[in-house]
Amino acid sequence: MRSLQRTWPFHIMLLPAIIFLIVFSYIPMGGIVMAFQNYKPWLGITGSEWVGLDNFRFLFQREDSLQVVWNTLIIAVLKMFFNLLVPFVFAILLNEIRKVGLQRSIQTLVYLPHFLSWVILGGILIDLLATDGFMNRILGSIGIQPIFFLGDNNWFRFTVIVSDIWKEFGYNTIVFLAALAGINPSLYEASEMDGASRWRQTLHITVPSLIPMVVVVGTLALGNVLNAGFDQIFNLYNPLVYQKGDIIDTFVYRTALINGEMGFATAIGLFKSVISMILILISYRLAYKWAGYRIF
Numbered sequence: 641m642r643s644l645q646r647t648w649p650f651h652i653m654l655l656p657a658i659i660f661l662i663v664f665s666y667i668p669m670g671g672i673v674m675a676f677q678n679y680k681p682w683l684g685i686t687g688s689e690w691v692g693l694d695n696f697r698f699l700f701q702r703e704d705s706l707q708v709v710w711n712t713l714i715i716a717v718l719k720m721f722f723n724l725l726v727p728f729v730f731a732i733l734l735n736e737i738r739k740v741g742l743q744r745s746i747q748t749l750v751y752l753p754h755f756l757s758w759v760i761l762g763g764i765l766i767d768l769l770a771t772d773g774f775m776n777r778i779l780g781s782i783g784i785q786p787i788f789f790l791g792d793n794n795w796f797r798f799t800v801i802v803s804d805i806w807k808e809f810g811y812n813t814i815v816f817l818a819a820l821a822g823i824n825p826s827l828y829e830a831s832e833m834d835g836a837s838r839w840r841q842t843l844h845i846t847v848p849s850l851i852p853m854v855v856v857v858g859t860l861a862l863g864n865v866l867n868a869g870f871d872q873i874f875n876l877y878n879p880l881v882y883q884k885g886d887i888i889d890t891f892v893y894r895t896a897l898i899n900g901e902m903g904f905a906t907a908i909g910l911f912k913s914v915i916s917m918i919l920i921l922i923s924y925r926l927a928y929k930w931a932g933y934r935i936f
Contacts, residue, residue: 675907681900688903695907705891705908711797712887715868718801720861726809728854731816732846736838747817750810762875765803766790790876793884800885804872819853820846859927863920866912888912 644651670685675695677688699705730750737743753761768774769789776786789799827845836844870889877885888908896905 671906672910674903675910677903679903679906681902691903695904696911698904699907699911704886707883708886708888708891711884712866712868715797715800715873715885715887716865718797719804719868720858720865722801722805723808723812724854724858724861726805727812727816728850730809731813731820731850732842734813734817735820735846736842747810747813750813752810753807754811756807758869758871758875761803761807762872765799765876769799791878791880793881796877796881796885800869800872800876803876804869815857816850816853819850823849855930856927859923859930862923862926863916865919866916 673685674688676690676692677685678691678694679685679688734743734746737746770776771786771788775789780786787795789795823845828841831841831845866888868887868889870887870893873885873887873890874893877890892905892908895901895908
């Protein structure tokens, strides 16, 4: 009670966030029961037929749902890998710039795309990558046939991954720049006195100092292995690229809101949530084991 008397203002401050969490995150979890029903909106949860695990069996029997899971894994894993590699390399290169003004200008330019929504970027990319768009005009000027970037299954994944890297790598670089700022300058001074070049300093001091942060970021990203980016895919894809570009989130959207298969869509969403929770727990354990990082 004494502790509560001292800290009650902080509890009051947290109350709106707790209410928001309960209303929008915990109360809707009651809808999970639809995953075990042949849900009909006009009958409601209480009146819909109970089908047990049939929706989950259907998930593993339908070819399109299995293809969607495979698409999600491919896109998400490639995004995770390159969104770790590119910021890592870029942070090292940016750290080598000695002019502070130039360094900050470059940082600002590469951060900007992160703050633009995929609604805006999707419209820009659709215009740029159209068969008569700016990109294909450049390719045509050097004798290359127009490429249907957003309508060809063989090019759609490449386009999605590259555009996501371009949008996020600048913002993701912040973590590695913070880790670089924590390196003891005396290490560079000692190596310079021993005759080490900038390349040797980078290879033997900078890179090893960043490895723990790479481990933390990489392992924590495992929890998002089934999140391939709904906003991006939804604003860029079309029926021509469903085979290679459809992911779990967009498939659930179409299944539930367009096809009206509420129970099946809920089963897919529940399957994804359970797998993601397991991966998050594993990633936290790995981060603690390999890098000594823990949240709780």
